[in-house]
Amino acid sequence: MTDSDHKRWSEDLAAYMLGALEPGEATELERHLGTCKRCREEMRWLGPAVHSLPESVERQEPPKQLRQSLMAEVRADARPAERPARVRSRRWLLKPAVGFAVVALLVAGVVGYEVGRDGGEAGGGASTVVREINGMTVKMIQEGEGGRLELAGVPQPPEDKVFEAWVERDGEVEAVPALIVPDRHGHAETTIADMEGVETVMVTVEPRGGSETPTGKTVMAMEVPQ
Amino acid sequence: MRREKAERLADEELMPLVGRKDPEAFEVLYDRHGGAAYSLAYRIVGDRAAAEEVTQEAFISVWRSGARFDSTRGSVRSWLLSVVRNRAIDFLRSRAGKAPKLDFDDDSALEQRPATERTEDEALRRETAAELRGALAELPGEQSKVIELAYFGGFSHSEIARILGLPMGTVKGRMRLGLEKIRGQLAEGLA
Numbered sequence: 092m093t094d095s096d097h098k099r100w101s102e103d104l105a106a107y108m109l110g111a112l113e114p115g116e117a118t119e120l121e122r123h124l125g126t127c128k129r130c131r132e133e134m135r136w137l138g139p140a141v142h143s144l145p146e147s148v149e150r151q152e153p154p155k156q157l158r159q160s161l162m163a164e165v166r167a168d169a170r171p172a173e174r175p176a177r178v179r180s181r182r183w184l185l186k187p188a189v190g191f192a193v194v195a196l197l198v199a200g201v202v203g204y205e206v207g208r209d210g211g212e213a214g215g216g217a218s219t220v221v222r223e224i225n226g227m228t229v230k231m232i233q234e235g236e237g238g239r240l241e242l243a244g245v246p247q248p249p250e251d252k253v254f255e256a257w258v259e260r261d262g263e264v265e266a267v268p269a270l271i272v273p274d275r276h277g278h279a280e281t282t283i284a285d286m287e288g289v290e291t292v293m294v295t296v297e298p299r300g301g302s303e304t305p306t307g308k309t310v311m312a313m314e315v316p317q
Numbered sequence: 318m319r320r321e322k323a324e325r326l327a328d329e330e331l332m333p334l335v336g337r338k339d340p341e342a343f344e345v346l347y348d349r350h351g352g353a354a355y356s357l358a359y360r361i362v363g364d365r366a367a368a369e370e371v372t373q374e375a376f377i378s379v380w381r382s383g384a385r386f387d388s389t390r391g392s393v394r395s396w397l398l399s400v401v402r403n404r405a406i407d408f409l410r411s412r413a414g415k416a417p418k419l420d421f422d423d424d425s426a427l428e429q430r431p432a433t434e435r436t437e438d439e440a441l442r443r444e445t446a447a448e449l450r451g452a453l454a455e456l457p458g459e460q461s462k463v464i465e466l467a468y469f470g471g472f473s474h475s476e477i478a479r480i481l482g483l484p485m486g487t488v489k490g491r492m493r494l495g496l497e498k499i500r501g502q503l504a505e506g507l508a
Contacts, residue, residue, distance in 0.1 A: 102486070105493035110406070111467035111474045138391075140499040144468050145357045145398040147449035153355035157369050162344055164373075165380050169338045275369065 100130055108134065108141045156247060160275060163253055166300060167270035224311050231292060231315060238286040242311070245273040248296060255297040256281050257305055260288040270301055289315050320344065328393035332386045335379070343380055350394055351376070354401045361405035361469050371408050375401040406471035452502045460495030463488050 100123050106112050107120050124130055217234040230241040240256060248254050254271035257264050271294055273279040283289070293312035295305045323331065323345040334342035354375060359368035379400055386396055453461055466472045466480065474492070478485045 102489045102493060105496045106467070106474045106489045108496070109464060109467035109492055110402075111472065111477065111492065113473055113475065137496050137500055139503050140496040141468070142391075142395045142398075143449050143452075143499060143503060144464070145353065145402060146446050147453055148356050148360040148446070149450075150352060150446065151356040151359045151368070153351050153372065154365070154369060157355065157373060158347065158351065161347060161373050161376055162340065164377060165343050166340050168380065169340045275366070 163272045167272050233286050238283040241280040243278050245277045245279045251299050252296050254294050255301045257293050258289045259291040350397050357401050358405045371405045375404040409471050456495050460491045463491045464495045
């Protein structure tokens, strides 16, 4: 390669490292880098200059809720690997505080404002029920054998707590594998793989990492139309 | 893994744990670099809510792709900040109604650098940041402008040429000269 050939690639290096080459140009340069030791060495030498750019910005304090929300999502994602996806238990029914709250919320759900109901898409077997419960908009979408629970207006859980969803069928309560993690707009959703026979869907406040049976305050419970 | 044990590990030792979905290792990583990540996102998008969204998305992508980190290609911090920068630029472009730019891979621009060359603590980083700002301020305006438009604005060299009314070769030349000057100052003792 002549010096003038090399100069052409060398001039592109800085633009490449700043992310300023067009996609085709970047691909071409990457191909060249695979065969040109001199360019690779130049890139290695200039690297610290590019890496210094993000370090030069004025420091801002990240909001506390960013850490909370991020870690809630991470722990929810890590959780399925940490424990079995489904746990059956009736113990929650024996907890007076939880039972009372569920009954109260079920009543609220029954008499609460039913925002809408979609009888289903033609031939698709889908149905949607929307209710206002405890200040939240709760949407239960059933499609085929599964379902999706969508919540709006969900507050952030207290520190070191998470929201956990449960379904009840045949008098037994099962944990929904993924925790409920509201985003910063208060939206959250979770998928329920098997909706067959589900009579009630509920959400409780649980310790970080979730519980095997409901232990905390019930924030939402809704009967599922059969 | 317990939090106290994770805190004693270097970033490069935390990454395999993050790849195996260890929340404590990830939390330590966020506590070390979340501030720099949020600051960079804010510098690029210019809005606190958007910076929060970008930072969260970037860290979640790191959580989900932690196994992709290659310690022979640079420090964890550089990699993390390059992920944040790319997310922030994508955010800017989507807000402007343009397709996200895909020519700057998360780890494509990382240099070969031993993992042991890590900056030691936040105090030093803050001091270094102030000095780096000074170094950038000392660049001739024509060089710092093209570097800022590219790195913090996400503009390609041809877009910058249009914006500034310059030939593309001139823009690339100024980028090169500017980076060389910063590199020279780092070599003289800033790094």
